[in-house]
Amino acid sequence: MNEVILDIQNLETNFVTKKGIVRAVDGVDLQVRRGETLGLVGESGCGKTVLGLSIMGLVDSPGRITGGKILFKGEDLVSKSSEEMRQLRGDRISMIFQDPTVTLNPVLRVSQQLEEVFRYHRGMKGKEARQKSLELLSLVGIPQPEERIDRYPFEFSGGMQQRVVIAIAVALNPELLLADEPTTALDVTVQAQIIKVLKDLKQQKDSAIILITHDMGVVAELCETVAVTYAGNIIEQGDLETILERPSHPYTVGLIQSIPKMEEHGKARLTAIPGTLADPTEIPPGCKFHPRCSRAEEVCKKTRPVLREVSPGHKVACHLD
Amino acid sequence: MGGFVFRRVLYSLIVVLCVLFIVSLLVRIIPGDPVDVMMAGNPGMTEQDKEQIRQQLGLKDPVLVQFEKYIVGVVHGDLGSSLRFRTPNLGLISTRLPATLELTLFSMLIAVIIAVPLGIITALKQDSAVDYGGSVFALIGISTPNFLLGIILILVFAVEFKVFPASGQADPLYVAIGKAVTGQGLGSLGDSLRHLVLPSVALGMAVAAANVRMIRSSMLDVIRTDYIRFAKAKGLPGRVVFAKHAFRNALIPTVTVLGLQLGQLLGGTFVIETVFAWPGIGRLAVQAIFWRDYPLIQAVVLVTAIMFVTINLLVDIIYHWIDPRIRYD
Known part of the structure; x- marks a missing residue:
């Protein structure tokens, strides 16, 4: 392991x-x-x-x-x-977020947003950072990266934007x-x-x-x-x-x-867990799940497992x- | 982009034409007669003489005919002649226009210099004493009429403390800068700026206050966005996150209204130039209204309207640079 x-x-x-x-x-x-x-x-x-x-x-x-x-x-x-x-x-360590359409800065070109990772972590500038960025875009499956790298995020589809976000996140091999x-x-x-x-x-x-x-x-x-x-x-x-x-x-x-x-399909009804997530300011004592648990016993209400x-x-x- | 500019220029011309027509109607609704005002110092003038003068000046023609004559003149570069001064309006306006532009632009500069840092600080220090102080400043700034603020400023800084002159203009700023650049000393420039401070602050305060609030709220919106969080997740230094990622986005709503605000400032000069005896077209316009000098009023309004639509056209073009999502087709 x-x-x-x-x-x-x-x-x-x-x-x-x-x-x-x-x-x-x-x-x-x-x-x-x-x-x-x-x-x-x-x-x-x-x-x-x-x-x-x-x-x-x-x-x-x-x-x-x-x-x-x-x-x-x-x-x-x-x-x-x-x-x-x-x-x-x-x-x-890097992170990818949920909605790619709001993760990229709308007023900066994709190239600017990619290249700055190399610039501020590796001190790379100009052509070198651009070359690295182009390689990354290919890696995440963006066709014709040379043509697209200088576009703005809004000119990309949601899926393409998420590819760009992933490219930025993995740029430095986290x-x-x-x-x-x-x-x-x-x-x-x-x-x-x-x-x-x-x-x-x-x-x-x-x-x-x-x-x-x-x-x-x-x-x-x-x-x-x-x-x-x-x-x-x-x-x-x-x-x-x-x-x-x-x-x-x-x-x-x-x-x-x-x-x-x-x-x-068509035979069984979807099983749902009854109830909703506990109010985060009023967490129940004992096991937090016990109010929704069909098998809850006395011990579950008192001691947290x-x-x-x-x-x-x-x-x-x-x-x- | 070219097509867009052409279309916008065309719309602007229509706007200017409409403004002119409305104004030429309005000035004739104001009670009072220009010939009476002109001849106020001539007791020997008979009603017949006055009637003859009205005839000569074309004041007896129907309003539409007067308007048509005027537009034909404007197209030929003739803005008419002042009834009062008996000289071409173009000359009267062009000698006073630089003073108004100087005052308007300097007010905007002061407004931006106050609003940008204050807006950013109040956003970054949300709910702190600085933030509340900024809110109080903004509320007072927006609620105080500019003529009142002007008079208060004169009383405090000119009469009581004698740090700034109460009224008038020294050398025009471009002349003073010319002198400073050609090595004739900074005295003239200092004097010009000293004369500019009070009227500019009085004129620009409301705009500054409004912009503090606007920059604050857009900054607060922007720093909570996912793309700012992502910029931080990329490990960018704080200053880069702020200057490159947050600031430009936060400025978009403010730039949007900047053109309108320049118009607001131009309108404000009518009052502020009167309060501070500033020799610009605003004061000229107010005087022209008192004299019932129709051609002069129309000429000033024409020039002001042209400036207003030009500013807005420029702002539309600047948008595109600051926010590339805006398309003009």
Whole structure:
């Protein structure tokens, strides 16, 4: 097995709001190995994106990392200065965002937005940076890069814009790539193309990828391991097959049952998890999932379960079985 | 782009024509008769004589005929002659126009110099004491009429503290700059600037205040966008994120209204030039209205309207440079 390059220990990121403190990331433990692609799944508002931004050091006020460690190759990112983090970002750790149509600066040419990565991290200028940028555009499958590189983002389709965003993110061969719902804002056919781009990149580069998504289909396509989040916690983690075939946590079970299946079309109703995600300012005591859990017992209402290994590589935070 | 400019020039001409027609109607609705005003110092003038003069000046013609004659003249470069001064309007205006342009542009400069840094600081320090201070400044700036502000400035800085002159213009700025450049000393330039400060501040304050609010809110919008977050995620230095990625986008709404604001300032010169005895076309226009000097009023309005549409045309072209998403077809 490859070495662990990212080791998150008991991370807490809070937002102080008028309604109270929102614990968006509430004691997360997570390890990612070199070259591994980890799917971070969970429903909207469960803290996936905030976790990504915490790793990047880009949590905006009023949010703040209030506890825990993010060890990146042994160095704690939480204690790094903002200048140290800046040098790391875009170089050794980079991030792709959800909606490509608002991720690129509308008034700057694609070439300017690509070349500045080389310029500010590697001191490259002019022709050299341009040559590198052209190579990148080819790599992510943009045809005729010479003709397109000097266009503005609005002259590209959504899928092409996401390719540009990916090109920028992988420009300097980051050791860790965070992809926050990279296909959600795109058409289904374009989604498939972007998944292919990411797949190809995985084979060519040695980056570890954390794929933040709520789409199990994307996870099945790309990931080797899966971590399931619920209300700011990791509640189950394991390799793809284990999570898809033998999920253990009742929430994971519900999540997988809620995926529509072709063969059951017309026969079975889609199963949904009852209720909604808990109000982040009024987290229930005990297991956060217990009000929605069909199997909840007395112990679930009182004690919060911790993530424990149930079989090699398979961790679950649940009191049951 | 060429087609766009041509179309815009054509529209502009139509606008100027409409403005002229409306003004020529309006000035004739104002009570009072130009010949009465002209001959006020001549008690021996009979009503018959006056009637004859009206005939000679073409004032008895129908309004439309007068208007037509006027337009024909304008096309030939003849803006008519002032009833009061008995000289061509073109000469009267061209000697006073530089003073008005100087005042307007200097006011805009002051407005921008105040608004850009203040707008940015209040956005970056949102909800701080600086931000609240900026809001109070903006509220006062927008609500104070410019003539009142002008008089207050005169009372405080000219009468009480005697740091700036109360009225008038020294050497025109271009003359003063010429002197400074050709080595005739900076005294003239200093004097010109000292005369410019109070009227420019009085004129530009409302625009500055409005722009502080606008720059603040667009800056706040921009720094929350995903592309700024992505620029940070790329590991760009803070100054690059700010100057290259945020500032230009934040400026777009402000540039949009800059043309209109220059028009607002041009209109403001009518009042401010009167308050500060500034020898520009604004003051000339106010005097012309008191004298019922129809041809002169029309000429001033024509020149002002042409300046206004030209400024807006230029702003439209600048848009394209600042925001390439704007297309003109």
